Amino acid sequence: MKVIRTIRELREELASRRALGQGPVGFVPTMGYLHEGHGSLMKRAREQSGTVVLSIFVNPIQFGPGEDFETYPRDEARDLAFAESQGVDIAFLPDVAEMYPQPTKTKVAVSELTSLLCGASRPGHFDGVTTVVNKLFNIVKPDFAFFGMKDAQQVAVIEQMVRDLNMDVRIVPCPIVREGDGLALSSRNVYLKPEEREQALVLSRSLKTASELLGNGSLRTAGDARQLLREIISEAPMADIDYADVLTFPELTVLADDAEITGVDSMVIMALAVRFGKTRLIDNALFQPKEGISHV
Template sequence: MINAVHKIEEVKKQVNEWKKQNLKVGLVPTMGYLHEGHKSLIDRAVKENDKVVVSVFLNPLQFGENEDLDKYPRDLERDLEVCEKAGANLVFNPEVLEMYPESSCSYVNVENLTKGLCGAKRPVHFRGVCTVLTKLFHIVSPDKAYFGEKDAQQLAVVKKMVKDLNFNLEIVGCPIIREEDGLAKSSRNIYLSKEERKAALILNKSLKKANSLMENGERNAAKLKEIIENEINSETLAKIDYIEIVDSENLEKLDKIEKTVLVAIAVYIGKTRLIDNFTFKLN
């Protein structure tokens, strides 16, 4: 089985050897407990690069108070099996102190794009995401890094950070992977009881309804949000965190759909917060 590397210098040494051979390196950053969604990112990276590094690091900086850091699922042995089967070449699994020595006091923050959507309720989240990714990009020096479109705001923020800070790599967004019944794959799905798992289907159902209306010409954002809201509220176990229709690039709210938009929702099913979205492109 593929072994995990725990030290930054070990990763740098291996990557430097690959670079000397002019090999292209892909990076798939994860927080572990890998599922089919993660595997799809690794599969894409394997196809497009000579070598692939998967980071498995549960980043404490992106969790706020009273969030689920302590109970977030962990299973490194299973993660290593997924990585090996998908064809990854190296798994980087550092300890927290390896990534953030006690003397650490530097952070990376992207403004504006992080104010709404998930950033409105999770004020430290994207600072933690951007800080850890900046470190991973420097450690691994990838040619491409792969992210799922389920975390649409994260993808937009990372693309902006890479552009603004002149990172020499390409950010690749990959489609949402869903269960057969439509629920978006997520490590947090494990928290759902059988009844909650069934209730969680309301997320995709509400988005499908909105997408259908948009395809048939509806362009009023407020009306579409109301339709999504009513659909979600029909499920007694669901509690809406947010429903937003925003510009797909700058994430600013829109009243009327006249360009490519992101329709994004966050919903609590019981105590579990789930996100889902779709992008609507005008022909």
């Protein structure tokens, strides 16, 4: 595995590999502190790509005032060892000065999809995400880019950007990876104190219960689903709900309370953001109304 820290060297390395016919390029953009969720993306990239590129870059412009940019967990040596074990060919680790050598006057912004859910709670967050992903796509020029569905809104936003800007890359959404007890893997899980982590299991439990009731027809409307999610999450004393919503996916259209979920033509997402102490966790489950199939 090659470790590259400059845009110029990465472009030269990829040009050389393409000239040698070393295949489609699969790209996994991350902020590091890698876990098995990231590992699943790397494995998928390895299966579909001749060259696998992983980026590790904690992007300052997607963090708001008072958020955890400075304290975001970092462990370069551990990340590189893990990436190599997953078959990554190139690890790209630029610093902030390399990615933003001068104050950024250009940003890429996707409207509507970014005004709700995490976009409402974290103003400007998605502008930072789409700007850095656009930059990374221009640098790597991947054939495929792999993103985890735990950040489902991010996937929807990036897919919209790719379509709107006619970008020559295929976005590959990959399933959520969970701990054995159901907690969705996240780099921020390291922040959780033992009791907070135990109570955080209420997220996957609420999604599983709602999905099962949707599947057997006991839960019918979006309003009932929202109420059930909130009721279950509120059983955890430390849970501070940011949102618990029901929307179409990937359009992210909020369903009216009286909307019959089984009558929705598109996929439906139940999306959560909940704080436990200082740690904000997100989770979601997809439901296909016409097939009665849930993905938790």
